[in-house]
Amino acid sequence: MLDRLAGRLGPAALLLPAVALLAVVFVLPLLRLLELSFSDPAGAATPYVELLHDPIYRKVFAATAWVAVAVTAITVLLGYPFALALARAPLRWRVILFACVLTPLWISVLVRTFSWMLLLETNGPVNRLLVAGGIVERPLALLFNQTGVLIGMVHVLLPYAVLPIYAALVRVDPALLRASEGLGASPARTFLRVLLPLSMPGVATGGAFVFLLSLGFFITPALLGGASSITLSMLIDGFVNERLVWPLAAAASMILLAATLAFLAMAARFVAPAAVAEVR
Amino acid sequence: MAGRVALAAFAALLAAFLVLPVLAVVPAAFSARSFIRLPPEAWSVRWWGTFFGDPSWRRALLKSVEVAVLATLVAVPLGTAAALGLARLRGIVRRLALALFVGPVVVPVIVLAVALYAVARSAGLVGTTAALVLGHAMLALPYVALNVGVSLAALDPALGRAAAGLGASSWRLFRTVTLPLILPGVVGGAVFAFVTSFDEVVLSVFLAGPSAKTLPVRIWEEIRVEYTPVVAVAATFMMALAILAAASFRLLRRRRA
Known part of the structure; x- marks a missing residue:
């Protein structure tokens, strides 16, 4: 049966x-x-019009895009040489470095962000080191502003840039590099003319990943950022939990969703949507 | 040569940047004072006593475990069945189904949280375990399907044909051939689902209400105002559990390879 x-x-x-x-x-x-x-009593499109025209909200959109671009640029610039070192490391070191990239992904973003709150405080260890080392005279404001958000987000998102770049680097046929050097090219020239162009798809994939995740990031900006660095996700949270304005919250969510999907459609050449899940 | 050394040094520095900052919560959890200063001036385990003794923290911990277990029990069978189904689909239908399954990973979690909150509110489900379990199961589903899918793809199709040729029914084939072979993938998916739920913050903050606060929700609420080292204890606890899960996942993967 x-x-x-x-x-x-x-x-x-x-x-x-x-x-x-x-x-x-x-x-x-x-x-x-x-x-x-579309449920605003003042008119179906009112929340969208308000969001897209009010200078305050436009500043939020600009800040969100800026943070996403900055985090993407920094993670790719740091991630590329790291991936290169990873690809060239002897096996035993590669295992250790890989563990350093993958293990943090298992730890809750909340815990990782809380650690940065402890480290970046005005009287925290980072500032004390900077002052003791004579690098700065007075403690820096590293928390509740854009600096804090950038540090925290780069830390959380760096692995998503490293892994695709590494995958692209190890796919490059070593015979091509040997051929280039055999033909008399210097290591720098071989890197610039052979390895870098051939690993670009990995850079594009990693960058697209990080940008996509940055756009909607919530926990880290909400905890490390301040009133001067409000992102779209924080704005949505405020609409729901503080101002209780559902049409605005829903419209802002739809704008964030549309931006995410539009970017995904554009980046579909580099990012298979399933790969987003695969990285974790 | 100098370039090699510089690259290796850079990699070591960046590896330290990836790993060390997270460990800041550990010394903070052993502070004797009622505020956190790193490194602590005096050490003690008193906040561990608070964490396990205080009813509200203990309730949050138990709620987290309850929700994670239930979400895993929902996501694993559904995700496994879905992976089996997806493996048999071809063409456009397969691509559509895949798009639906990665949806929860691609859509920003704040959007999912607000959407679920809106629906749960009108259904009177805010603050219920059911709302958290369903939300977390939805987030975990893609990871389970993916993990099982990887195991399925490695399966030799000749095994299925042989079993069918010997007269085994589909159910018998699944139970005696497929399931034992994909079991590491299923268990890996279950570990993933458990951690996804146990670590989840954003959906939980919106759906927990006052009555179903999980551990991350309690941590979130504390650190947005003023916090004592007990939060660091909770964070250390979560981190230890995550590392345990990562290690067991890696063991499973090694066995599969």
Whole structure:
């Protein structure tokens, strides 16, 4: 009996329970949010118009984009040489370096961000070291501003840049590098003319990952940032939890979602959506 | 040569930057004072006593475990079945199904949180364990499906044909051939699902209400105002659990390879 029932289980039946869960907990709530974004009594499009025209909100959009671009640039610039070292390291070191990249991904972003709160305080260890080392005279403001947000986000997102760049670097055929050097090119020239161009797809993938994750990042900016560095995700939180304005919250969410999907469509050449999940 | 050394030194520095800052919560958890100063001037385990003794922290810890176990129990069978189904799909249907399954990973979590909060509020589900379990299961589902999918892809299709040729039914084939072979992937997916739920902050902050606060929600609320070293204890506890999970996941992967 059970055998015959199971024999008929096609792909549809196997997918059904998961699809049902996603329909109720994922698709339906997003549709409800879309509906809410047009529910302003003052007019369906009012929240969108307000968000896109008010200079305060435009500043938030600009800050969100700026943080995402800055974090992407920094993680790629730091991640590339790190990935290169990883690719060239002897096996034993490679294992250790890999553990350093992958293990933090398991630790809650909340815990990692809290650590930075302790380290970056005015009287925290980082400032005390800077003052004791004579690098600065007075403690720097590293927390509750954009500096703190950048430090925390680069720390959390760096592995997402390193891994695709590493994958691209190890795919480069070593024979090409040997050929270039055999033909008399200096190591610097071989790097610039052969290795760098061939590893660019990895840079594009890593950069796209980091940018995508930065756009909607919430925990780290909310804890390390301040009133002067509000991002779109913090704005949405404020709309829901402080100002209780659902149409604005829903419209801002839809704008963030649209920006994310638009970027994903643009970057689809470099990023298979499934790969976003694979990295973690 | 000098370039090599410089590159290695840079890599060591960056590896330290990736790993060391997280450890700041550990000394903070053994502070004797009621505020955190690093390194602590006096050491003590008193805040560990507070963490395990205080009813509100203990409730949060138990709630986290409860939600993570239930979310894993929902996500693992659903994700495993979905991976089996996805493996049999081809073409456009497969791509559509994949797009739906990675949706929860791609959509910014703040958007998911607000959307779920809106629906849960009108359904009267804010502050219930059910809302947290379903939300976390949704986030964990892609990771389970992916992990199982990797194991499935490594499976030799000849095994299935042989079993079918010998007259085994699909269910018997699954139970006696497929499942034992993909089990490391399923268990890996379960570890992933548990950690995803146990670490989850944003959905939980919106859905927990006053009655279903998990450990991350308690930490979140404390560090947004004023906090004592007990928060560092909670953070250290979460970190230790995460490292344990990472280690067991790596062991599973080694066995699979």
